[in-house]
Amino acid sequence: MRANNVLGILFTDAYSECISDLTALRTMGSVPFGGRYRFIDFPLSNMVNCGISKVGIITKSNYRSLMDHLGTGKPWDLSRKNEGLFMLPPFNQGNGSYSGRIEALKNIMDFIHMSKEEYVILCDTNIVCNMDFGALLEYHSQKNADITICYKNGNYPMLANVMRFEINENSRITGVSVPPTPGEGEGDFAVNFIVMNKSLLERIINQAIAGIYTTFEKDVIMKNVDKLNIYGYKIDTYCSVIDSVQSYFNTNMDLLDPVNREAVFDRSNPVYTKVNDDMPSIYGIGSSALNSFIADGCKIEGEVENSILFRGVQVARGAIVKNSIIMQSCYIGEDACLNCVIMDKYGVIRPRKSISGDTSYPIYIGKNITI
């Protein structure tokens, strides 16, 4: 399958509510992650690394930060004469916004219809995974599948409409269940990277417009499991589905483990992001940095341990930052002390203040907050 025969579609709002603090002012796709990234960088880089050259970005609200981040798509090489990046905010929706995947797709029916690609890949943005989409596309055509859905085995995410699969020895999905409310447990569950033929997607949307389908997972996938060739594609690399502030915290901290880091930042599949042109980070005299993941432009005079520092963070003399995620341009004052904190952008901790959460209950400090 030629990758430029595949249309990429990203749902940047899907599951925003599961980390409502972090998404109060932004989309799920533009939540900062891993020192210098936003969630959308991961699926978007997966797409462009395999050669996909047309990507539509579905978004419904709070998308200023997303648009600022993506710009013309240049860092992903998607600023092009032909194809490239397409922002798809709500359009021609009587009441302004839409709810759910099907409605979002209905809303961009024209965009999908006008695209010349034969296949589509639909991706959520609450997934941190660097994988070879080329192999996934190849698998889809090899299996002659109607729909291929990625899955992994593990604890079910605590999210609505997570598809749980029964899969036979040929990787064909034979059973799908979607519990009415998220429940705990373990098994094969969907990671929403979904490949299908574009004509099938158009047919599904048309049927939805006719009122047959309302939810993608229950009405499209679950009800058609016998009628369509639906295959599962097992993800065998690092893959984290964000379902809570806790999992956001844990997934960041996972990057301190070299094995996970190698998997997420696989050098043959680079993860692209907006370039900021910060200077290198400065480690001052008497500073200490241990087991930490630190972006450019930081100035460290105090102590940093088991933490993720985004671009331009300043840690003043005597300050201690442990087990924390500190976003862009935060300032930690002298002798301040942070433990298990998620600090959103441009925050300021005044000298000698101390804030401590727990690894099982990190404390979130909002954007632009001064303490």
Add this chain to the structure above:
Amino acid sequence: MARKTECLAMLLAGGQGSRLGILTKKVAKPAVPYGGKYRIIDFPLSNCINSGIYTVGVLTQYQPLELNDYIGNGQAWDLDRANGGVHILSPYQKIQGTDWYTGTANAIYQNINFIERYNPEYVAVLSGDHIYKMDYSKMLAFHKEKNAACTIAMLEVPWEEASRFGLMFTDDDGRITAFEEKPKNPKSNKASMGVYMFTWSKLREYLIADENNKDSSNDFGKDVIPAMHGAGERMFAFPFDGYWKDVGTIDSLWEANLDMLNPVANIDLSDTTWKIYSNNPVTPPQYISAKAKVQNSLITGGSHVEGEIDYSVLFSNVTVEEGAEVKYSIVMPGAKIEKGAKVQYAMVAENAVIKSGAKVGEDPQECANLGEWGVAVVGPGLTVGEKAKVKAKVMVTENVEGGAEI
């Protein structure tokens, strides 16, 4: 036809920088890495864009591959423009033969056609091998205010160093009254920074005259400027008082890198109102392990540090393994310092590998004869074998066998 441009810049980037030895064997001097994530040419290019000069001709000649590749379409500096932008100008074939650029003035002369496309009033001539942050728009305003034919940026240098520079004498108005080229006993400490602003009609006239003068060496400093001065043109010195460094030698390149860690040196690259842009590889953030010890250093994206770093500059994708020591050193992109290796007072070039237990460079205090001390250099892509030793001031130009001592 391009739209008229008030001021465009011509950047002289063809220099070999022969005193940098192995570091410029395969790249032109402006492409030499500096300061963790930059190359020397980032400074004049960023100064241009920050000063509102959006048309820049880059004159290349010596080993241009890497430089051309680095500049690309100029996007990293926002110099990919519909009108103007960055243009690489290499020597080209003409109806009557092909000439290399025989001197800095000749390089501009050969590109008069490029300049005329933009019909500029003023042309800035910049050198591609200095580290400094400067607002050329202020210099242009000064140039206009003085109604000058040529304005030369001028820095007051310490008297003891003055003999290394081209010096100027000025009157109270800033008008240049005399020049002195690297005199033994300097009577002025006002040094030329190699940054010129010309009124284009004047420069054009003198470039053509210089080209027709068979005795000329076609150099700005030696020929064009003295000719203009001799003819009584209005020439002014524009005072500059920030950080400026010519990184022409191994020692000055090493020093200029470490200046970034020296608060007194006053080269602040964190200023967001005057960013220095660069074209960097896509890398994740840097990782500092639980065993690492980092003091007073600069580290950038993609680096992985498990060893001890003190007063050093690490570029992108550098690996320093457990137990390795890097002190007073510059480690360029992709280099690897293996377990227990010791690098001090040294520059390790791109993708070089220092094998475990090897030693590169010496502390001047441990050096028996201080006169023989100097910064050790390991050339790009070379390997220093296990337990090998590279003494102070040695420039490694081929792989060093394990256990060897040079």
